[in-house]
Amino acid sequence: MLADPALLLVDVPAAGVGWQTWAVQIAVRDGTGRTVVNEILNPGEPITVTASRNRRVPEFWKDPRGEPVGLSEFRSL
DSSP: OOSOTTOOOOOOOOOSSSOOOOOEEEEEEOTTSOEEEEEEEOTTSOOOBOTTSSOBOOSSOBOTTSOBOOHHHHHTO
């Protein structure tokens, strides 16, 4: 349970070179037990909606040079 599910990042490790296709289900409940997010995400496709469902995010996270990076790399920027 998250106190404020405004943004939820999921990092799924991938083996090998290039993008791997994974399906990830995210379910988040607020303090009352109401489910506020129940999504099946396919990281092979851009994730375009935040948990609030009303804001857009970039297709890919980018480093200071504008290059796409994975979430593990993003945390270290």
